[in-house]
Amino acid sequence: MPSKSPDLGLAMDQAYSHYSTSATPLLLLGSLVTLAVSLLVLIGRRTNGRGKAQLPPGPPALLFLAKFLALRRSVFDLGPLLVDLHARHGPVVSVRLFRTFVFVADRKVAHRALVQGGATFSDRLPVIEPSRMLSSGGRMIVFSPYGPYWRLLRRNLAMEALSPARVADFAAARRWACDGLVSSLLREQGRQGKEALTPTVRPLLRRAMFELLVFMCFGARLGREALDEVEVLQHQGLLSITAFPVFAFFPAVTKRLFRRRWAAYLEVRRRQDEVFVPLIHAKRGDSDPPCYAQSLLAVRLDDDEGGRRLTDAEMVSLCSEFLSAGTDTTVTLLEWIMAELVNRPDVQAKVYQEVKADPELNDLQAMPYLKAAVLEGLRLHPPGHFLLPHGLQSGDAEIGGYTVPKGAEVNFLVAEIGRDETVWTAARKFRPERFLEGAEGHDVDITGSREIKMMPFGAGRRMCPGYSLAMHHAEYFVARMLRELEWRPPVDGEELDMAEVLDFTHVMKHPLRARVVPRT
Numbered sequence: 001m002p003s004k005s006p007d008l009g010l011a012m013d014q015a016y017s018h019y020s021t022s023a024t025p026l027l028l029l030g031s032l033v034t035l036a037v038s039l040l041v042l043i044g045r046r047t048n049g050r051g052k053a054q055l056p057p058g059p060p061a062l063l064f065l066a067k068f069l070a071l072r073r074s075v076f077d078l079g080p081l082l083v084d085l086h087a088r089h090g091p092v093v094s095v096r097l098f099r100t101f102v103f104v105a106d107r108k109v110a111h112r113a114l115v116q117g118g119a120t121f122s123d124r125l126p127v128i129e130p131s132r133m134l135s136s137g138g139r140m141i142v143f144s145p146y147g148p149y150w151r152l153l154r155r156n157l158a159m160e161a162l163s164p165a166r167v168a169d170f171a172a173a174r175r176w177a178c179d180g181l182v183s184s185l186l187r188e189q190g191r192q193g194k195e196a197l198t199p200t201v202r203p204l205l206r207r208a209m210f211e212l213l214v215f216m217c218f219g220a221r222l223g224r225e226a227l228d229e230v231e232v233l234q235h236q237g238l239l240s241i242t243a244f245p246v247f248a249f250f251p252a253v254t255k256r257l258f259r260r261r262w263a264a265y266l267e268v269r270r271r272q273d274e275v276f277v278p279l280i281h282a283k284r285g286d287s288d289p290p291c292y293a294q295s296l297l298a299v300r301l302d303d304d305e306g307g308r309r310l311t312d313a314e315m316v317s318l319c320s321e322f323l324s325a326g327t328d329t330t331v332t333l334l335e336w337i338m339a340e341l342v343n344r345p346d347v348q349a350k351v352y353q354e355v356k357a358d359p360e361l362n363d364l365q366a367m368p369y370l371k372a373a374v375l376e377g378l379r380l381h382p383p384g385h386f387l388l389p390h391g392l393q394s395g396d397a398e399i400g401g402y403t404v405p406k407g408a409e410v411n412f413l414v415a416e417i418g419r420d421e422t423v424w425t426a427a428r429k430f431r432p433e434r435f436l437e438g439a440e441g442h443d444v445d446i447t448g449s450r451e452i453k454m455m456p457f458g459a460g461r462r463m464c465p466g467y468s469l470a471m472h473h474a475e476y477f478v479a480r481m482l483r484e485l486e487w488r489p490p491v492d493g494e495e496l497d498m499a500e501v502l503d504f505t506h507v508m509k510h511p512l513r514a515r516v517v518p519r520t
């Protein structure tokens with residue numbers, strides 16, 4: 001693992017240990033929330049009593065809240081609880097807390113809502129702390145309401161940083177990133193002795209992907225220490241999203257109750273500004289491909305914002321979004337794929353045969369097994385088990401025959417949809433063959449425009465704009481790791497444990513370790 005920046009690491013550790021050992025603030029907070037929720041539930045019951053439109057079914061709020069508080073995690077970590085609710089109540093369920101939360105577990109309902117429903121479910125709700133502060137008041141694409149700012153910045157990202165032409169411009173950078181990855185895998189293994197395990201693969205994957213994205217973002221290669229620090233900063237920012245959202249409730253009070261935790265978040269932002277602003281404004285060589293920061297410097301906002309340029313704070317947030325969105329997701333996917341390939345040496349051998357036939361990796365499109373392995377990784381192990389919450393801002397709407405009230409938050413069970421036994425044979429098994437010609441998954445529409453069979457990147461207007469870059473990175477990295485190395489389990493004949501756990505994404509609970517053997 002890259003070492004943490006000492007001061008910041010200490011600050012965060014202190015903040016978290018304070019959080020977990022000091023029961024008083026939590027009890028206080030719990031009481032406040034319970035009181036507020038009880039009132040809201042009472043008010044809500046009366047509204048229903050007057051015969052208003054029918055909400056999706058769901059459990060009593062207090063029961064749900066008790067379980068939620070017991071877990072002390074974010075809504076992202078409610079997978080098992082929700083699977084249980086869907087089994088009881090059907091494909092669309094709702095929970096009424098301080099707002100209505102709706103969860104959809106059915107692919108057809110998801111398609112109607114996200115794709116056929118146009119912009120109805122394309123909004124986000126106002127962003128809460130600390131994401132609000134870390135995103136300069138919600139000025140990242142991901143948090144922006146459906147409107148002109150979101151449209152402009154999303155188009156800029158797609159055209160200026162993620163277009164096929166731009167992705168082609170960065171071929172040399174992908175090569176050096178993978179050269180570095182392969183040598184670090186071999187170096188680490190060498191350090192442990194020939195027959196020993198390699199150290200965990202994830203930090204090495206993350207470093208390679210992160211360095212590549214930093215280069216795509218700022219057009220600069222940072223030194224090791226700077227990369228270490230920025231990587232830690234980014235990860236801490238991300239974890240704040242999935243941590244228990246204490247600052248969502250009475251922020252003026254909770255910022256005081258959890259002041260060390262709040263101070264640690266402020267420190268993350270302060271260091272991001274300090275490090276990113278010079279990188280954004282740095283002079284760049286003519287020979288380097290245009291980077292994302294350069295495109296942000298050229299953006300002019302719409303007339304309703306006075307046609308102004310982006311502020312430094314906005315650009316820092318957008319660069320931070322670019323690095324976070326593209327790193328952890330793709331690294332998580334790669335770790336799962338490589339682990340599955342360790343468990344399935346037959347599939348590994350088939351992908352290797354394709355790669356061997358085109359060692360320069362000129363045409364990844366002509367490698368059906370490689371593409372199938374990546375798609376199967378995305379189906380079975382989507383890095384996010386949910387989408388980012390969609391908000392309903394403009395008015396009530398219909399979903400699966402129920403009414404969703406204005407102000408509700410709607411989400412979709414991505415992992416469950418990809419593992420639906422009515423669509424996929426032996427859905428919980430890693431079988432890339434299902435994506436080959438003539439099989440059930442051949443020609444699957446990963447964007448979900450025609451129909452949804454899996455939705456690792458979402459669907460509709462808020463769908464991940466980075467999906468083609470992510471797929472290309474995944475294919476290229478897998479191809480390179482197999483071209484140079486054979487991947488074997490730590491102990492011959494033993495299967496790896498594929499249990500999941502939530503980090504920011506759903507990662508391997510027991511991080512991948514494997515013996516990598518150079519191909520002769």
Ligand code: HEM
Pocket residue numbers: 141142143154321322323325326327329330333382383384386387388389390456457458459461462463464465466467469470471
């Ligand atoms: C395997 C890799 C990736 C996965 C699984 C993934 C998945 C997702 C998902 C599920 C969403 C939410 C969609 C929704 O709310 O409906 C999303 C949003 C987003 N992703 Fe990705 N993503 C990946 C890689 C990337 C990359 C490489 C970038 C850019 C460098 C990126 C940029 C974004 C942005 C900016 C959004 C917000 C879109 C919006 O709100 O309009 N992602 N991604």
